[in-house]
Amino acid sequence: MASHFESPLREPLINGNKTYKDITNDIVKPTTGKIQTKWAIYTAISAVFAGLFVFCIAWEVMFGIGTWGANKTVGWAWDITNFVWWIGIGHAGTLISAILLLFRQKWRTGVNRAAEAMTIFAVVCAGQFPIFHMGRVWDAFFIFPYPNTRGPLWVNFTSPLLWDVFAISTYFTVSLLFWYTGLVPDFGTIRDQSKTSGRWKFYNFLSFGWIGTAKHWERWESLSLILAGLSTPLVLSVHTIVSFDFATSVVPGWHTTIMPPYFVAGAIFSGFAMVLTLMIVARHIMNLQDYITLAHVESMNKIMLMTGTMVGIAYLTELFVAWYSGNMYEAYAFANRVSGPYWWAYWSMMFCNLVSPQVFWFRKLRRNIAVTFFMSILINIGMWFERFVIIVISLHRDYLPSSWLYYSPTWVEVGIFVGTIGLFMFLFLLFCRFFPAIAIAEVKAILKISGNQYREKQLEEVKDMEVYKETSVKAGTWD
Amino acid sequence: MSDTKKYLVGIFDDDDVLMHAVKDIRKAGYEITDAYTPFPVHGLEHALGLESTRLHTAGFFFAATGFTVALSMITFINMFNYPTDFGGKPYWGLLAYIPITFEHTVLYSAIGMTVSFYYLCKLWPGKTPKIIDERTTDHLFALTFELDGSKDASYINTVSELLKKEGAIEVYQKEV
Numbered sequence: 001m002a003s004h005f006e007s008p009l010r011e012p013l014i015n016g017n018k019t020y021k022d023i024t025n026d027i028v029k030p031t032t033g034k035i036q037t038k039w040a041i042y043t044a045i046s047a048v049f050a051g052l053f054v055f056c057i058a059w060e061v062m063f064g065i066g067t068w069g070a071n072k073t074v075g076w077a078w079d080i081t082n083f084v085w086w087i088g089i090g091h092a093g094t095l096i097s098a099i100l101l102l103f104r105q106k107w108r109t110g111v112n113r114a115a116e117a118m119t120i121f122a123v124v125c126a127g128q129f130p131i132f133h134m135g136r137v138w139d140a141f142f143i144f145p146y147p148n149t150r151g152p153l154w155v156n157f158t159s160p161l162l163w164d165v166f167a168i169s170t171y172f173t174v175s176l177l178f179w180y181t182g183l184v185p186d187f188g189t190i191r192d193q194s195k196t197s198g199r200w201k202f203y204n205f206l207s208f209g210w211i212g213t214a215k216h217w218e219r220w221e222s223l224s225l226i227l228a229g230l231s232t233p234l235v236l237s238v239h240t241i242v243s244f245d246f247a248t249s250v251v252p253g254w255h256t257t258i259m260p261p262y263f264v265a266g267a268i269f270s271g272f273a274m275v276l277t278l279m280i281v282a283r284h285i286m287n288l289q290d291y292i293t294l295a296h297v298e299s300m301n302k303i304m305l306m307t308g309t310m311v312g313i314a315y316l317t318e319l320f321v322a323w324y325s326g327n328m329y330e331a332y333a334f335a336n337r338v339s340g341p342y343w344w345a346y347w348s349m350m351f352c353n354l355v356s357p358q359v360f361w362f363r364k365l366r367r368n369i370a371v372t373f374f375m376s377i378l379i380n381i382g383m384w385f386e387r388f389v390i391i392v393i394s395l396h397r398d399y400l401p402s403s404w405l406y407y408s409p410t411w412v413e414v415g416i417f418v419g420t421i422g423l424f425m426f427l428f429l430l431f432c433r434f435f436p437a438i439a440i441a442e443v444k445a446i447l448k449i450s451g452n453q454y455r456e457k458q459l460e461e462v463k464d465m466e467v468y469k470e471t472s473v474k475a476g477t478w479d
Numbered sequence: 480m481s482d483t484k485k486y487l488v489g490i491f492d493d494d495d496v497l498m499h500a501v502k503d504i505r506k507a508g509y510e511i512t513d514a515y516t517p518f519p520v521h522g523l524e525h526a527l528g529l530e531s532t533r534l535h536t537a538g539f540f541f542a543a544t545g546f547t548v549a550l551s552m553i554t555f556i557n558m559f560n561y562p563t564d565f566g567g568k569p570y571w572g573l574l575a576y577i578p579i580t581f582e583h584t585v586l587y588s589a590i591g592m593t594v595s596f597y598y599l600c601k602l603w604p605g606k607t608p609k610i611i612d613e614r615t616t617d618h619l620f621a622l623t624f625e626l627d628g629s630k631d632a633s634y635i636n637t638v639s640e641l642l643k644k645e646g647a648i649e650v651y652q653k654e655v
Contacts, residue, residue, distance in 0.1 A: 209606030
């Protein structure tokens, strides 16, 4: 079909000669039937860790921030490290669903749903850290500007910490709306496949009574496109503002203009690493290899290679600027990073984020699932170390040598961090079981372009260059 | 429900066949009530002769509202309600207001458009939908023709014949 023509260089994104019916069945299947033992075990383990999170948070609220290792010199430590780490992870979903939608990258359809879910759960985890770092968490609503009896006393609109409040709450809300609106038609599909009335009612409630008329689809597409357009600057603004928390301060090692692009690249880098970690596991458990193909994995690995190298250039630029600025405090801050008491954190970061992704220059390794999985874990660790390096190393030796110290976390801090990973996995596993993990309607929409049987037919047609030209002219893609 | 309507339904199994059918049927002078598809079929709304949605225009106005609310509220607070002197700096510092103003612009636009979308489509949690054919969210496509009092048997026959000629795999009548 001329209307479905695409360059013969493009790989198929849906394998296994799928029909529309197959797509529905394959993606609805994991949400039906008996609960798998494997799934139940993973969910139970995650729930235990989520419980650890609740316990450690309760401990912290009862006994105060003094139960953490963070203190006068190192006022921001594991807590803010974890916050930035989670927020960074929460960037890939919107990047995949919004920016790749605007760029018409078809491979996004296989992974966008799960990546957006991951974004929302990561932001939920991230939000816990600044909220509980307030100490008196029952006064957390003071961060919102509202008329009050304390003055009138307002929040400081010129502070990056307040910008953060607005940026993250907006990001969470918009991501949630975008994700849910995408889910509505797929809930309709699950509803119409359901065999029992309870299940029908449940999914009908979630689907808002979706029936898929032409007008609804048109509005739905218009809404998706505009939300994508809004999310694109939004996702860039969120991590830019997070980086302002540091860049607008006067701490050597933080006070640099390189921070916003450096943080955004790092966020995309770590976000894709987490998407790959989860998707590689999910495609095996749920048998979705035909929808999350090696072409998807390779595309994401290419992005990781690029953003990893960008982050690496930022690390080297920082070192250069520290030397070239002639500012002795700045120079000391970086000498201390490279060879101070936390040298191991700095070099772990350098190895995981700059050196290791270079393996993805090789196509064989980009398309190797085991290598990709290993690398994604390594990058998650490396990106955690990046935030640790920026935050703790810059703070632990301040202007007054008598207050220098070596920070290490307490069990409460470790428990909260490990607990958020449990919470994250718990939410993600629930999502995989009850929600369609792949955007059913969007995959169907690209089937005739990227389905393997259609690609093969097109390749047959274009073996002869003249035929290729003729088809392209007909499709209007030939200049 | 009391307000049920009767429809002539044509079922198709391919989106390209559906598109041709829509164009030909409308050319033959028959009004299609609605089309049901499992995924967005590009150009279908134009082929059906529907007006383009103005949802994005609404989005612009919601964005403008968010922009105005944020900037005017910060201005009011920092200049009139609680002016604070930070080392002689001006009370009104536009550059520092950009992030919150931007976030508000996006937030209002996104919420406003999403709410408008569900309002216009008349979709809400717990709604009981009028499903023409359960397979249209799965793998089939449906075209419907409303049968009110003015449509006689010859109309039904000609449209049915036309649908079959255009490649419909099933044609039937249904009241929902």
